[in-house]
Amino acid sequence: MIEYVVPGNMDDRVAARTARLLEAGGVAALPTDTSWSLVCSSRAREGIKRLRALSFERDERHFTLLCSDISQFGEWCSMDNTRFRLIKRLSPGPYVFILRTLAGTEKALGLRRSEAGIRIPDHPVPLRIIGALGVPLYSITAKRSMTGARREDPPPPGDDRFAPIPEEDLFEGGWELEDINGVDVILDGGGERDRIFSSVLDLSGDEIRLLRRGAGPWPA
Secondary structure (H helix, E strand, C coil), X not given: CEEECCHHHCCHHHHXXXXXXXXXXXXXXXXXXXXXXXXEECCCHHHXXXXXXXXXXXXXXXXXXXXXXXXXXXXXXXXXXXXXXXXXXXXXXXXXXXXXXXCCHHHHHCCCCCEEEEECCCCHXXXXXXXXXXXXXXXXXXXXXXXXXXCCCCCCCCCCCCCCCCHHHECCCHHHHHHCCCCCEEEECCCCCCCCCCEEEECCCCCCEEEECCCCCCCC
16 A cells, blocks of 8 residues: 655654554555665564565665664664764764664564664654654665565575665665565655665674665765
């Protein structure tokens, strides 16, 4: 189902319905400042399970917590002052930060590693839904390979799992996401999205590592 919204002035009723759907374990498709994302509530185990089934990804670092402000990072991940300043300087924007998780995050998200990707998108639609939901969204980039017609096997160990996403595998119009089975609602702000993806910075170790170069320049 497609809900047409005005990104900067979303109807409160649409935001509330979407939040209730996500709380109940639903999956939504949202525009972001990069490409389209599939999202669920970070507190809904059924939603997380469904999102993973849709993605075909085994490496959990491909999933991202979408937050509305940097204060939410501290509820899930560990940051020192250096990392805080870097994240604050680059947010909101097209950057995913891989951080060490806090105790409880792995259990809440069902993670098998003590790392998580997290970011603040520079787009009003996901920020509005996070506000209505009251917790971050758990997300992954929507790709055509999720439709089933182009399902691909995961890369073997040793391959670059954060290689740039081919432009032809990303969506432009919201109507195209109707081909992904299992998406409960698509919030479409009209027009077409740019087929771009975020840069991924690994801040979990002593040195900052660029895992994937995307829309966010690095060094910045």
